Amino acid sequence: MMSFPYSVGLSSSPLMRLRPAALLTGSLLLASCGLQKDIDVALPNYPAQLVVESYLENNRLPRVSVTESVPYLSAPDAELPKGVKVILTMPNGRRDTLAYAPAVNPNTNKGYTHTGRTRITARPGDTFRLEVYDTQGRRVTASATMPATVPLDNVEYKFNDLSGAQRKAYVLASFRDPAATVDFYRYQVHKRSVATDPEVEYTVEDRLSNGQPLSLGTSYQFSPNDTIFVTMYHLDRPYFQFLQSVDDARNANGNPFAQPSAIRSTVEGGIGIFTILNYQRQRIILK
Amino acid sequence: MPQRLFYLLLGLLLLALPSTVVAQVKLTLSGYVRATGTNEALPGATIAVPALGLGATTDDQGFYTLLLPTGPQEVTVSFIGYQPQTQTIALTRNQRLSFSLQADNNTLGEVVIEGSGTLKEKLQTTQMSVERLTSREAKLLPALFGEVDLLKTLQLKPGVQNGGEGTSGLFVRGGSADQNLFLVDDAVVYNPSHLFGLFSVFNPDAVQSVDLYKGGFPSQYGGRLSSVVDIKMRPGNSEKFTTSGGLGLISSRLTLEGPLPNRKGSWLVSGRRTYFDVFTRQVNKLNEDKEDWNPIPDYYFYDLNAKANYQLGAKDNVFLTGYLGHDVFGFNSTNGFNFDFSWGNAVASARWNHVFNKRLYVNTSASFTRYDYRISNALDQFSFDLSSEIRDFSLRTDFDYALNDRHAVKFGAAFTDHHFGTGRLKAGAEDNSFNFGSDINYRGQEAGVYASDNFRASDKLQLEYGLRVSGFQSGSDQFGGLEPRAAVRYSLTPKISLKANYALMYQYVHLVSNSGASLPTDIWYPSRLSVKPQRSQQVATGVSFLLGDGTYLLTNELYYKWAQRQIDFRDGAQLFVNPDLDSEFLFGRGWAYGNELYLEKKTGRTTGWIGYTLAWTKRRFPPQNGTTGINNGNTFYPNYDRRHNLTVVVLHQLTHRINLTSSFVFTSGQATTLPLGRFVFQDIFGANPSAVPVYPQRNTYRLAPYNRLDLGLVYKLRPIREGGESDLIFSVYNAYNRRNPYFVYFDQIKDKETARVLSYRARQVSLFPVIPSVTYNFKF
Structure with a gap:
């Protein structure tokens, strides 16, 4: 079985967000404090959409x-x-x-x-x-x-061998990727409520793992008695590309190494996203 | 098709070569030009007979050949940083005459006063659009953190832009950073930078000279569109064992060199290493008990150069060159997240020089080059490795044939076997509960044959014309093309030359990067499937004036370059481990044109140059492959487009011990993209709505103009021991502490209590304030 502790779609991987260039730039900037200032910028006219x-x-x-x-x-x-x-x-x-x-x-x-x-x-x-x-x-x-349903075969968690506050668990959600289609997934793990910011979130595409069993996981980061919601959305390509472009556009503001990205909307004549959700969600209390 | 093309061209070339030799009895004067004391060969030195208007330059081994009429001749030999020599000879037979030039000053070579013949030679050569730099010259100028950088010195020349504050990337006449061919002793270096472009990989202690071709490319060069940076390493001291080195703010250098047994050659080993990590480890150690302490990542880079040359016989020499350089970045957090990132080049080459006779010699070389990077992540029990490499094996042979006193012919061939490891991914768990990997590889073979003739039609008119035939194969995909090259010089008067050149270039390998900067994770990709070779053509015209009795050379060059199949990538392109990378490319056209004005002074106590470039660079990527192209298909300026660029470099020898140096740079603001609009994105749940920037146009905003003054002082210390030398170099980077823009971003101003967004503002980030530094150099 193949498993991804983080996304193969690297641009959206939480680890890859710690891009070395950004880290080093950050270090340099920290080292040279006082090198930022407000400036006046005259932007060209922008018609509202x-x-x-x-x-x-x-x-x-x-x-x-x-x-x-x-x-x-x-x-x-x-x-x-x-x-x-x-x-x-x-x-x-x-x-x-x-x-x-x-x-x-x-x-x-x-x-x-x-x-x-x-x-x-x-x-x-x-x-x-x-x-x-x-x-x-x-x-x-x-x-x-609406994308096809991809059932979650199993959601499991495992605690490390430590005790006290160090005792933490990771969570793995397993499913089989359909072989006949190009598929995209969004994996979220929330604590307490799905209405809050997710603890873990990333998107994955199946270009390197088409038709194979997949596990999407987290690091050791959940404590005993945590109530968690594991959600796996099955996305179509337009929604995946929209999410990716939103991420890229946000990252480009403030990163001198990033190439600004246009928003890849799924709507025509404006900006935005219109999609039909199909997801699997499980609630678990870690014991 | 490429085969047929090749034979056709070869035929044309043979026809083009002169079929009759001017019946005139000439004698050959040949020999070596070397440095006194070290006996190092001096490639690029000028040997001239001013009375006849004849001249030649030494080759890589410091060897020259001149065809002269019989009788007494006054021969002048000159080279940058050495005292010129004039000698009268009576030529009655073919004669071997070698010269030994004395360095201008016995310090560590930081004083440069060029030979008086150099500017004149520059006036007379057909080759224009080229900048020559010696390591000695670069070491004089003030540098960021005191770290002498040959590529940054080249950025001070007209027509060459940098990619941003402090970076060593070269953008030559509107070309992008991946369109430069970096050669170290004939071997390609794929990534010439350390620390994300802040420093170049070329250790100045190991380098003898750098030639930067901006246009009018000689036929022996091919494979990149915009420039050739030909770097020659120092062969080492063939007279005595020498140790030299330096201690700087961020790195130390050590070079050992000496003669081989029986004085049949020399060797050199040179190393450089930074020591940020030594300090950061100590800081981490002091703070390791603090709970909230985040360790500072480890970072260092090193370069190791080696060279040896050995004289096999009177007519044969062999040269071995090696280079190994790596950047190493490591981050180990207390919560189990480990991140290791290393990248670097490895280069090796062996060259055999054989002299058939005084008119014909050949250089044959075999080389290996590799650039790779590896990222290793570990998070708890999971691990993740990503790596990529490009690996080349090359063979090339180059013949130089002095047909007669009017024709100097060059011909040769080159072959490279490329191996592109564009993405290797391995993920797994410690308990082997899963393993996963992917490996994407391509092969490619690149070949080129060329011939050129430097034809001195008359004392006033000199032509250099040639043709290169190049081809590339990857799998079943084949590409090829003709690359005609031509240059002409006409001497209007002894002090005014008119010049022009034309070159067509193909580039078969492409840098996959959408960062707008050169990053270690950028990978090289072959021409294959829909990714056709890039192509460019350039014409340039120039006029040179020798002023003030040969003290000044004023040159003006006008160029126009147009390029097809320029590459970029679609928004959101997946460039890592993508087996279908072809579909992520976008193709467009490029144009660049401009005027370069250059005034040089190379003699006297005060030397230097003033360069001014007025230039435009444009690109257009029309809608394609289901995209709207770039900038909605409209023409845009790439971010390295600069309208004005002024550089002033002044070096002044104050006393025998003190030299003062300065450089000033002014450039128009960098083109950059800012979001024009924003919208609120709630996502499926509205827990944390965010403002998403909208970028409808590419590079329509200009950062504030860039200007900076650097100052330097070289102080020669009294020798502690006989024969020893040492000096101190004081540098001040950004002397008037200007806050030059590095980039601009938009920020939110929030209410401290409610976190409600009150307004938005633009912030400008600068990278380097005033940075003083001191470097100690020694030699014994």
């Missing part, structure tokens, strides 16, 4: 967040775009206009602007379409197909 975020799930209300991108140095409190209409087309061709009802989900702290009234049914292979219009004539469209 609609930004769409929507993650549909089977048996959940469809929710979409529509915001706007803004000039980078503008004030942080931007207003929501007005007069936006969102239409979701179901696999059977039914078109639902989602209601404009901006709110924050108190359970997840996630904001959304549009919501459906009925829960959707999504099966692997189902294709949904999204259309977003606004009164300025901007139009964003997207299409997404």
Whole structure:
């Protein structure tokens, strides 16, 4: 069985984020404190674009967040775009206009602007379409197909031989990668609640391990009695590339060695992500 | 196809060569030019007969050949840093005459006053677009941390840009850093830098000279588009055993050299090592008991050079060269995370020089070069190793034939077998519960044949024309091309020369890098499948004026370069261990043009140069392979594009013991990419929304202009023992402490209590403030 303590998609690996160049640059910068200063930067005009975020799930209300991108140095409190209409087309061709009802989900702290009234049914292979219009004539469209289900065969943990506060466990999730398709996975381990920042997160692609058993793991980092949630998302390529480009774009700001990366949106006419989630999740209490 | 092309070309070449020899009786004057005291050969020295307007330069062994009419002749010999010699000879038969030149000053070679013939020779040669530098010259100038760096000295020449503050990468006439061919005694060096480009791998104590070709490439060179950096190592002292070295702020150097038995040759071993790690280990040791102490990573680099030459007989010499250099970076944390990263070059070459007769000699060499890196991670029971290498075996032979006093012909061939280990990955667990590996390898064979003729058509007109035929094969993929080269010089008056040249170049191996800088993890990749060879053409014209009775040389060169199949990578390209790397490439076109003005003074107590370059570099990558290209297919400036570049270098011998040096640099701001917009990304759960930058355009923002003054003082100490020498070099880098921009980033200003983002701001980061340093050098 093959296993990845961290991602083969190195750019998203937590270890590879400790890039040696960045480490050394950091050391040099530390060594030469006082070498930073605020400067005035005149940026060219940047026309705002609609930004769409929507993650549909089977048996959940469809929710979409529509915001706007803004000039980078503008004030942080931007207003929501007005007069936006969102239409979701179901696999059977039914078109639902989602209601404009901006709110924050108190359970997840996630904001959304549009919501459906009925829960959707999504099966692997189902294709949904999204259309977003606004009164300025901007139009964003997207299409997404739910990835196949890849079942988790096993989730296990193992403690080291130490005692007291040093006693820690790692967690391994095992599954078999489908041989017929090019697959991408997102692995997350949360403590206590999935609404918090994950303790471990990385993405993996199967280009070096197609059709083989895989284990995605962590280091020895969890304590006895921790309640953890292990989630393995099966992603399609557009969603994987979007996540990667977001990561690259964020890393490029402040890293002189990084090449700035454009966002690879899954939507057309704007920026954003529209995808159908298919994931496996297990809750474990470490004993 | 390449085969047919080759025979066609060979035929054309033979036709192009002069079929009749001018019927004129000439005698041959030949011999060696060496340094007094060490007996080191002096390649590149000038032997001239000014009355006849004839001249030649010594080859790698310091050997020269001149065809002269019978009768008395006044011969002048000169070389940078040595006192010129003039000798009158009565030539009645073919004659062997060797010269021994005295260094200008008996310090450690840090005083440079060029021979008076040098500027004149530069005026008269057909070769333009070339910069020659000796190690002695580079050692004079003030340096960052006192660490003399030949490549950084080359950056002070017109047409050569650096890649950013303190870096040793060369960007020559709009070419990228991977388009430079670095040769050490004919062997290729793939990664010429230490510490992510802050220092070059060439230990100045082991190097004799560096020639940088920016254009008008001689036919014997091929394989890179933008420049050739031809480095010759010192052969060693063939008179007596000598020890020399130096103690610097960050490294120490030691060189041993001496004659071989029976004085039939010489040897040299030279080493350099940094000692950051010695200090950081002590700091870590002192703090190891502190709970929150994060150990400082270990880092050091070293270079080890060796060279030997041996005279087999009157007509045969052999030369052995070796180089080994590595950077080693290690990080071991208390929480079980270990990170080791090492990279470096290994180079070995053997050359046989055979003189058939006074007009024909040949150099044949075999070389090996390897560049590799290895990253080893260990986290608890898991381990992860990533490595890559490029390994070459090369053979080359080069003939020099002085056909008559008008034609000097060069011809030869080269073959390289490349091995590209583009990615080796190994992951596993201590308990062997799993193991995983991947290994991606390619082979490639590169070959080239060439012939050229330096034709002195008249006293005023001199031509150099040649052709190189090159080819590359990787698996079933074959590529090839013709590389015509031409240069012409016309002497308008004895003090004004007009020059022009043209060169076409192919590059069959490509550096896979999307970092915008040269990193150790960049890998080399062969031309194969859809990755076709890069190609460029360059024309340059120039005019040189010898001013002030030969004291100054003013040169102006205008160049235009255009290139096809330039490479870049799609956004988010997966460059590590990717068996389908071809699909990550993007191809585009490049243009570079500019004007280089250069005023040099090489005689007298005050010497130096002023260089000014006005240049443009552009690239365009149209939409392709399902991408929008780069910059949405619009033309953009790469980040090493600089509009203006001014350098002023002044060296002044104040007294017998004290030399003052300075260099000043001003360049336009670097082109860089800043995000124009941002959006809020919540992700599946909105626990931690973040601002994601949007980069709609490439390199549209310019950093503030760069300027810096470095000062130096060389103080020759009184000798402690007879025959010994020592000096102190004081350097001040960035003397007026300017905060030059290294990069700019955007930052959030947050409320300290609520962590709410209040506003955004732009921050400029600088790398080096004023840095004084002192270096002690010794020789005995």
